[in-house]
Amino acid sequence: MNKYYSITELTREFGISTRTLRFYEDEGLIHPERRGRTRLFRPADRRLIQEILRGRRIGFTIAEIREIIQVYKDPPGEMGQLRLLMSRVEEKREELRQKRKDIEDTLAELDNVEEACLTRLAEIGVGT
Amino acid sequence: MNKYYSITELTREFGISTRTLRFYEDEGLIHPERRGRTRLFRPADRRLIQEILRGRRIGFTIAEIREIIQVYKDPPGEMGQLRLLMSRVEEKREELRQKRKDIEDTLAELDNVEEACLTRLAEIGVGT
DNA sequence: TTTGACTTTTACGTCAAGGTCAACGATAGT
DNA sequence: ACTATCGTTGACCTTGACGTAAAAGTCAAA
Incomplete structure (x- = not known):
């Protein structure tokens, strides 16, 4: 197959x-x-x-x-290489955690934007 | 000041x-x-x-x-603009949620890599 | 058998996000 | 007066990640 x-x-x-x-x-x-x-x-x-x-x-x-x-x-077989790899992995993880936080903060901000939009829509709706 | x-x-x-x-x-x-x-x-x-x-x-x-x-x-004052904006905001949010998931999956994978490294290190350590 | 849909390689083009370099002005320290 | 440090504009350069176009091969359906 x-x-x-x-x-x-x-x-x-x-x-x-x-x-x-x-x-x-x-x-x-x-x-x-x-x-x-x-x-x-x-x-x-x-x-x-x-x-x-x-x-x-x-x-x-x-x-x-x-x-x-x-x-x-x-995966590297030599000890030094392995340690090097691990530290680089840890760096990447730190970077990703930062990125995740950035995303969460931005999501929260977009919540605000949405709410502001809804408020604005309500105002306009009332005026119409 | x-x-x-x-x-x-x-x-x-x-x-x-x-x-x-x-x-x-x-x-x-x-x-x-x-x-x-x-x-x-x-x-x-x-x-x-x-x-x-x-x-x-x-x-x-x-x-x-x-x-x-x-x-x-x-923020836009006109109704159509506002609706447009809101839909674009929703798109962005979906994109960010996807990205957050990607990051979480990748973080989990990096956990595995790290573990594999530790196992490997232990093996080498024993052999030394 | 010709058309259409798919595939290949080679090669130049593009676009975003800056880097780099030149040539210069303002200001402060020695 | 000289040198350093920090600032400016303007112009071209670079890098990554592809886009795009040319020229050509393969294979099935009409």
Whole structure:
């Protein structure tokens, strides 16, 4: 069985362009199979793309995403490397926690904006 | 009294460049006062810059940030405009909620990475 | 067999968000 | 008077993440 996805199938599912997927391959993020020159994406490739897009949404660069992928498929074996990796992971987490806070603050602000809008609408409504 | 901040004072506080602040002025995000040609930033400007940087951290573009600022200083008075604004605000909120979820998922993943690292370190430690 | 939908590679274009550099003015310290 | 430090404008440069167009191959349906 082993279903394959075509490139446009995936671009449609994820709302991205073929250029983007080819670009991600050039950048070493994904490695779809080939039949002749044509790319064949397997479920694992699909899941990887989902993760890439998630990384993109939260503002990771291609380089950062590549790095995370590397860690997953090939965790370093040497001690110093491991420690280095861990400290970099901790940095990333701190950054993400900050970002989460930023988002929560902004969501709260947007609540205010919405309320102000509703008030304003009521005023106008009354005047009409 | 009415304290003023100099441009470098602010760049140091926020870890950004003078170019960035001047760029934000060109883009109409801030409007510091002037004494001659020199910019004078007031506390209100400073707070605005903080909000701009928060927007930047969560991935808003300059245009989006400008738009939000506009809403704050000049909420639309016309009904259709208000409805339009509210729907756009709701879109933004949905986007932010998605982003928050992405961040939480990624934080969970980074937990796993860290654990894997610790396990690996223990293995190496034992072998040493 | 021609049309249409899909695929490929190569290569130049674009856009946002600043970086960088030049050339200069104002002010303060030595 | 000289040097440092901080400020200005204006112009071009850079980087990341793709967009877009050209030229061509594959395959199924009409």
